Amino acid sequence: xxxxxxxxxxxxxxxxxxxxxxxxxxxxxxxxxxxxxxxxxxxxxxxxxxxxxxxxxxxxxxxxxxxxxxxxxxxxxxxxxxxxxxxxxxxxxxxxxxxxxxxxxxxxxxxxxxxxxxxxxxxxxxxxxxxxxxxxxxxxxxxxxxxxxxxxxxxxxxxxxxxxxxxxxxxxxxxxxxxxxxxxxxxxxxxxxxxxxxxxxxxxxxxxxxxxxxxxxxxxxxxxxxxxxxxxxxxxxxxxxxxxxxxxxxxxxxxxxxxxxxxxxxxxxxxxxxxxxxxxxxxxxxxxxxxxxx
Amino acid sequence: xxxxxxxxxxxxxxxxxxxxxxxxxxxxxxxxxxxxxxxxxxxxxxxxxxxxxxxxxxxxxxxxxxxxxxxxxxxxxxxxxxxxxxxxxxxxxxxxxxxxxxxxxxxxxxxxxxxxxxxxxxxxxxxxxxxxxxxxxxxxxxxxxxxxxxxxxxxxxxxxxxxxxxxxxxxxxxxxxxxxxxxxxxxxxxxxxxxxxxxxxxxxxxxxxxxxxxxxxxxxxxxxxxxxxxxxxxxxxxxxxxxxxxxxxxxxxxxxxxxxxxxxxxxxxxxxxxxxxxxxxxxxxxxxxxxxxxxxxxxxxxxxxxxxxxxxxxxxxxxxxxxxxxxxxxxxxxxxxxxxxxxxxxxxxxxxxxxxxxxxxxxxxxxxxxxxxxxxxxxxxxxxxxxxxxxxxxxxxxxxxxxxxxxxxxxxxxxxxxxxxxxxxxxxxxxxxxxxxxxxxxxxxxxxxxxxxxxxx
Numbered sequence: 002x003x004x005x006x007x008x009x010x011x012x013x014x015x016x017x018x019x020x021x022x023x024x025x026x027x028x029x030x031x032x033x034x035x036x037x038x039x040x041x042x043x044x045x046x047x048x049x050x051x052x053x054x055x056x057x058x059x060x061x062x063x064x065x066x067x068x069x070x071x072x073x074x075x076x077x078x079x080x081x082x083x084x085x086x087x088x089x090x091x092x093x094x095x096x097x098x099x100x101x102x103x104x105x106x107x108x109x110x111x112x113x114x115x116x117x118x119x120x121x122x123x124x125x126x127x128x129x130x131x132x133x134x135x136x137x138x139x140x141x142x143x144x145x146x147x148x149x150x151x152x153x154x155x156x157x158x159x160x161x162x163x164x165x166x167x168x169x170x171x172x173x174x175x176x177x178x179x180x181x182x183x184x185x186x187x188x189x190x191x192x193x194x195x196x197x198x199x200x201x202x203x204x205x206x207x208x209x210x211x212x213x214x215x216x217x218x219x220x221x222x223x224x225x226x227x228x229x230x231x232x233x234x235x236x237x238x239x240x241x242x243x244x245x246x247x248x249x250x251x252x253x254x255x256x257x258x259x260x261x262x263x264x265x266x267x268x269x270x271x272x273x274x275x276x277x278x279x280x281x282x283x284x285x286x287x288x289x290x291x292x293x294x295x
Numbered sequence: 296x297x298x299x300x301x302x303x304x305x306x307x308x309x310x311x312x313x314x315x316x317x318x319x320x321x322x323x324x325x326x327x328x329x330x331x332x333x334x335x336x337x338x339x340x341x342x343x344x345x346x347x348x349x350x351x352x353x354x355x356x357x358x359x360x361x362x363x364x365x366x367x368x369x370x371x372x373x374x375x376x377x378x379x380x381x382x383x384x385x386x387x388x389x390x391x392x393x394x395x396x397x398x399x400x401x402x403x404x405x406x407x408x409x410x411x412x413x414x415x416x417x418x419x420x421x422x423x424x425x426x427x428x429x430x431x432x433x434x435x436x437x438x439x440x441x442x443x444x445x446x447x448x449x450x451x452x453x454x455x456x457x458x459x460x461x462x463x464x465x466x467x468x469x470x471x472x473x474x475x476x477x478x479x480x481x482x483x484x485x486x487x488x489x490x491x492x493x494x495x496x497x498x499x500x501x502x503x504x505x506x507x508x509x510x511x512x513x514x515x516x517x518x519x520x521x522x523x524x525x526x527x528x529x530x531x532x533x534x535x536x537x538x539x540x541x542x543x544x545x546x547x548x549x550x551x552x553x554x555x556x557x558x559x560x561x562x563x564x565x566x567x568x569x570x571x572x573x574x575x576x577x578x579x580x581x582x583x584x585x586x587x588x589x590x591x592x593x594x595x596x597x598x599x600x601x602x603x604x605x606x607x608x609x610x611x612x613x614x615x616x617x618x619x620x621x622x623x624x625x626x627x628x629x630x631x632x633x634x635x636x637x638x639x640x641x642x643x644x645x646x647x648x649x650x651x652x653x654x655x656x657x658x659x660x661x662x663x664x665x666x667x668x669x670x671x672x673x674x675x676x677x678x679x680x681x682x683x684x685x686x687x688x689x690x691x692x693x694x695x696x697x698x699x700x701x702x703x704x705x706x707x708x709x710x711x712x713x714x715x716x717x718x719x720x721x722x723x724x725x726x727x728x729x730x731x732x733x734x735x736x737x738x739x740x741x742x743x744x745x746x747x748x749x750x751x752x
Binding site: 221222228252253274275276277278279286287288291293295 | 328329330331332333581588589591654687688691692
């Protein structure tokens with residue numbers, strides 16, 4: 002009898018260990034989930050803080066100076082680009098270990114600070130003092146966007162001769178409006194490349210009713226939100242302007258739009274799912290509105 | 296007579312307060328993005344009217360000698376059906392143990408994205424709603440398949456089938472605390488779906504229950520695990536049940552409530568669950584939305600906690616006031632009366648749960664099917680469901696509304712009937728009828744408020 006109890010315990014323990022092991026191996030999560038998904042980007046990103054040699058060669062003769070990083074933590078940068086719902090591209094470049102120091106720009110380098118440079122197709126178009134930047138619409142076709150970390154004196158930061166940068170390719174389409182509502186599901190992220198720029202409004206038909214909800218967020222308070230009745234089948238435009246960078250999320254319909262400070266973002270969709278749905282800022286969790294679709 | 300009028304007026308006042316306070320309904324229960332549409336006014340009015348009329352008709356028309364205890368004997372389904380159910384329960388027991396392990400490990404080690412991790416929907420939708428519905432159909436099954444019982448049985452080298460010495464409907468203080476902790480996490484805590492928070496709660500609850508079950512025996516679980524107590528209370532309504540000889544029997548729904556032997560902790564338990572579900576409804580109304588607007592984090596938790604405590608207290612106050620009046624009329628002690636009639640709140644408690652969680656179960660349950668293919672967020676697709684999407688048109692809004700109204704009205708009628716049966720068991724017909732007025736008023740108040748919470752002004 003005694004040993005059976007021991008076996009029972011051993012069995013339970015073994016199951017526990019096996020499950021624990023299975024779970025631990027799961028700690029590397031899919032990047033898509035972490036990145037929270039930018040459903041709009043037509044993008045293939047290579048976040049190469051330690052870039053491949055070919056790229057390095059290409060980059061090196063575009064600028065003269067490089068500054069070898071001798072401090073730690075070694076800075077890195079990631080680049081995330083999404084199509085603006087109205088026009089152009091919202092660029093989100095996030096450095097780590099690299100403080101924005103516009104007050105020291107064009108002066109002596111200081112470890113751990115500086116700014117960033119943005120290149121489009123190898124041409125420097127902007128100096129970045131913050132994570133977000135709006136890039137106006139480009140010529141139709143593919144474009145390479147690159148962000149590099151720069152010291153105060155504009156030297157490019159490098160590790161072992163490889164500059165610290167991140168590159169992304171975007172495809173500008175002929176239309177001005179890139180539909181947010183092509184994307185119903187985060188799982189569709191892989192299909193982003195075929196976004197063709199046709200908008201969904203054709204589905205609705207000209208006879209449908211339309212409705213617009215305009216929401217302004219300033220200092221954490223929301224105006225124009227609250228509870229809004231929407232008739233089933235209405236083509237609804239949700240326009241949000243916020244003083245913070247965030248992401249608008251229409252629940253249920255699962256539509257997202259990046260928010261750049263003080264720029265309007267729009268989500269246009271047909272209200273075809275009955276129920277009460279929340280519209281919120283995804284990162285701060287701030288509730289913007291509730292649509293009562295019936 | 297004057298007393299009766301006062302009580303009726305009191306009930307109406309509660310209802311009127313409800314009308315002015317509560318407008319709109321969209322729950323905020325742990326998980327889920329969808330709120331139910333407000334019920335049409337006519338449905339609410341009819342529902343409330345039927346509930347009230349039936350309540351008073353019941354007094355005059357129902358039996359004058361107790362009948363439910365006899366009716367609850369039902370018929371035995373025989374040895375073969377019992378064997379089948381035994382096997383099903385054994386299979387469920389194994390499945391539940393495995394699923395619990397997956398959910399706890401997913402909560403701890405899976406992705407911390409609450410929308411992807413399987414644990415929030417598994418706990419707040421599949422388990423919490425599924426447990427209640429299944430318990431109301433197959434009486435007391437959770438007592439026999441819950442993972443703590445399985446572990447305790449294994450460690451104590453006991454057979455799985457073991458007769459219980461605990462009368463149905465008993466609860467210990469820890470049962471109230473453990474169910475209260477869960478409801479607080481679900482309804483008051485600001486980030487209930489955070490997998491790590493859920494993991495912490497799951498681990499604490501499991502550790503306490505496994506420890507207690509192993510140390511003090513499996514009957515300890517039947518008194519102390521809030522979920523087992525809830526399942527056993529709801530199981531008293533179930534048509535399928537275990538007869539004293541161990542065979543499976545079939546009886547009329549709700550009749551088993553007459554055999555519950557509640558104690559004072561059962562009263563607290565039922566009131567906490569009923570009050571919390573009511574608070575869930577109140578979380579969707581405009582007045583509450585204004586109170587919590589702009590609050591987040593622990594500040595939100597504190598406000599929610601106070602709100603939840605108030606609502607539970609109000610629900611409890613209504614019940615205790617009613618039982619106090621009944622106690623005065625029948626010259627009994629108030630706690631005894633409260634214990635006597637708490638069985639009649641069980642169907643109302645269940646009806647509230649159905650009304651609030653039916654659509655959540657139908658819609659978010661689909662997410663569970665999706666997530667089951669990849670419980671740890673590893674990119675697996677075990678069952679090929681990973682690419683499914685939630686069909687929010689699976690059931691119509693009209694059907695949801697009907698389920699809500701019908702469940703509340705049926706729950707109310709069942710509650711009134713059980714209370715009536717209990718009253719004629721205790722007292723002669725004339726006194727029994729008089730003694731029921733306060734309880735009727737309380738039940739009408741619960742039902743009307745329950746309906747109003749589903750109504751849009």
